[in-house]
Structures are given as C-alpha cells and as structure tokens.
Amino acid sequence: MANIISDETIEYVGILAKLELSDEEKEAAKSDMGRMLDYIDMLGELDTDDVEPMSHAFPVQNVFREDVVTGTDIRDQILKNAPEEKDGMFVVPKTFD
C-alpha cells in the first residue's frame, strides 16, 4: 500500500463525517482509505494531456424547469420522514448559532 493514512487524518475525516469510530474501526478505515487512494492513483498513470476536464459524464446541458408552482401541500407525507415531529416541524437535537 503506497498511501499511508495517519491517525490525525482519520481523526479529522471522522470529525468531518460526524462519525465516532472505535480504535479497531479506525485501523480498518485507515487501511480501506489507503487502498482507495492507491486505486485512484492508478488514474495518474494515464496520459490525459489531450483530454478536456469534465465534471459530468453525459453530453447534456441546459436542463431547466419553468418558474411555475407544481408543489402541493404534502406535509403529512414529508413529516413521516421525521424521527419526531411537533407543530408540523421536524424535532432535532438542540442547536445554537
């Protein structure tokens, strides 16, 4: 494995992903991530000098919708996805900002 993931990196990625990993899980994640980076590094072996950078795989552009209201009140269905609801709203852990 050419890419070695440090303890600091896995800690940081854990913070970004809001994941709490046990020591065992961290070791496993470090080796998985290293292998993934090795795999991605294979792309670097290709000659891409004449290839245009792209962000999408399909040659499709300009897909729009018109500014017309099509939505209806489906709150009851939407709220079924809430872990808990109150007064028509999603209840989430306390946040402050």
Add this chain to the structure above:
Amino acid sequence: MSDYETVIGLEVHVELATKTKIFCGCSTEFGGDPNTHTCPVCTGMPGSLPVLNRQVLEYAIAVGLATNCDITRYCKFDRKNYFYPDNPQNYQISQLYLPICRNGHVDIRTESGVEKAVRIHEIHMEEDAGKLIHDDWLDASLVDYNRSGVPLIEIVSEPDMRSAEEVIAYLEKLRMTISYLGASDCKLQEGSMRADVNLSVRKAGETEFGTRTEMKNLNSFKAIARAIAGETERQIDLIESGEKVIQETRRWDDDKECSYAMRSKEDAQDYRYFPDPDLVPISVSEELLDEIRSREPEFREAKIVRYAEEFGLPEKDILLITENKHLADVFEETVACGAPAKKVSNWLMVETMRLLKENNLDPEDIRFSPANLASLIKLTEDRTVNSTVAKEVFEEMFKSDCDPAKYVEEHGLATQNDEGALRETIQKVIADNPQSVDDYHNGKEKAIGFLVGQTMKAMQGKCDPGSVNKILKELL
C-alpha cells in the same frame, strides 16, 4: 484610532423574487404553515432530482450584467458539504469553481461625496436553508423547511470599502439595481437581503491586509454601521494591547452593541466542494444574453437626470419618486395620461405616501390606475372638485381604484358652479354672523377664515374656497 485604516469587503445574499424554489416546484411564498411548501427535493430525500429554475439563471445574469460582470458562459453547480439540521441534504448546492458572474464593479457615491468603484469578485447562485426554532419545552430545535431551496444569489465584493458610509452606499446601490430589475425586493429587515461584513484593520500606509473577521446577523443599515464601528474598535484594541486578531466568524448583537465568536475551533471549516452530479452544466448563449440585456430597465441614475430635464421637477420630488421603480412607473404612466408632472408628483409624495404608511404597505401595493389618478387631477384642474373633496375621492381610489369622475357624480361631490346660489349662501352667512363681520372690519383678518368655513359647511363642501373668499371680500 485615526492612524488605522478599516478595510471592508461584503458578502451579500439576495433572495430572488421567483415564484418557485431554485430546484423544485414548491412555492417560495412567505407565511405558509411550517413545512407546507416542501417536497422530496427540498427536504433532501434520497433519489430526488433537482432541476434548475430557468428564472433563477436569468435573474442572476441580469444582476451580473447590471453590475458590469463577465458572465461565465459555461457554468455549473457544486456541493458544499456541512452538517447542520437546517440543511437536510447535508450539503448546500452552490457554485465554487464556475460561478455565473465574475469581475464586476459598481460605482458608488457616499453621502459626503466620496465617489469610487467597488469591485465585485463574483456572483453565484445557491439555495437557502431551512429555519430553526428553539423549543424550550422539549429543549430541542424544530425545523421548518419552507425556506429550504429558496433561490439566492451571493454577491462577493473585493475588499474595496473603507468606512461604514461606503458600505451603506454600496448596499444602497445594489438594492436599487436589483429591485429595479425586479430580481428581488431587497429588504434587509425581512431578510431578503443579508450582508455579512468582512473587516480588518491596518496601520495607515500599510500595503498588506490585516487578519479579517466575518460578521453576521446584520439586519439594518444602522446595525451595519454600529457593527463596523464596534469591530474596528475591538480589532484596534487587540493590536494595541499586543494581541492578535483571530480569523473567525462573529455574530453581532445589536441590542448589546457587541459581537461574539460563533463557531468553535473543533468545528472544521472544510466544505469538500465537488461538482454536483445531479445538475447538468449550463451553457449561456449569446441570444440569451441579448434577450436579458434587451429587458434591462432604465435605472435610477438615468431617471434622475431625465426627470430633471424632461419634467423640471425639484430634486426632492425626483429622489422620492425614483426610490422605487413601481412608484416611478406610476408617475410616468400618469403623466403619459396627460396630467401635469408636478401635480402627479404631489399626489404621489403626499397623499400616496401617507396612505401607504398608514396602511403599512409598499409602493408595489398601489392599486389605483395611473389613468384614474390622471382623471382625478383633471377634476381638480377644472375645479369640478375642491382639494378637500379630491383627497376624499383619492382615499376611495386608493382603496378600490374607483373611477373618480363616476364617484364624484354618484356621491354628488362636484363643486356648485352656480354663482348665484353661492352668493345667496354667503349673504346668509354674513347676516347670521355679525360678530365676525365686525371683527373683520376692525382689522381681524382671521375672521374671514371663519366665514369661509361657515359657507363651506352650508354648501356641504361642494364649493371652491378660492371663489368663496373672493365673493366674501367683495360683499364685505
């Protein structure tokens, strides 16, 4: 303090005036019950597919053209990743790599006469987040996603401003430009325009920038001015006492007139942007640019010059009328119906403004038609109604856009042009009020006002006070 210079750049978020959200057909209307304007797209359900609202693109381009930006002809959306419950996807769809507009500028002029250009780094399109409400009972937060997915543009300036005055002039300029385009109503108080202030200080003459902070929660021009003064002082105090300014986001508390740091250090600001695979790239054609250019309205600066030349209005009138494009439209259309410009301006500045204020309305809410205002002005010009009656008719017109001529006829409000009847009434008033007549003859000029009033009352207001005055003086 004076040997420091304040350096300010602004990030301005503007809510676009579309009927629907940026990526779904949910209504953007204010005031709906919580979560009644939501769907799988704007609540971030897996498998839902966002599709760009064409109007959002057109408004963003219109603002970019009006602020002298280069329009990015091939642009796309990126995902900005962060976890917060107001953002159900765990990423905000925004633009990092290829924002729709770049390298613009606006010319500003401050109250004290400073003229300069403020450069615009970029303008990008993005979606708004939901609203969090704290619930004391549950000691939890409640989320309403009605605002989630409402279209925004973020206008990022270069650090070109040096005072609160310049910042306010810049914001005013943006507000006027964008509201004239109809792209947003730009109300700071209601949050349809929000400004974050990036501020640093440096010793005068220094060429390097100091460390900046970002200030949020500024919802009036006054709050912005106070926050700039407060933050400038805080940073200078830190430097003077040998401490360092820390780059951070601060929240301004306008009641306490101070700010405090918003995010803790553990909260990594690493958004891991990447192109949004759900949204295909946008290619802006020359035809679309031409079409948007051709719809560009006459802006306020041009109107101010033209109104002075074409209508000879006083500056005060011109500034008030052109403050709002809709008001300017009503003015121009009423004049086009044949009414004298100054008369129209007076009706708009005095009675219209009074009624708008009393009813807590905006100029956009004006319901009377320019044709009806012109017709009312005509009725006063040819003395069919006196000014008191005209105001009464106008109040009704303001409410229901009634036809003033018809209203006057139906309610018998026309001035009595029968001079014989008027003379008769005046003679009776003189006979009934010997004391006032004596007072008048003894040099009390004011006494005549009472006699005019008595005559108007006897005529039920349906006469011209000028004529009453004239006949009274003649008979006395």
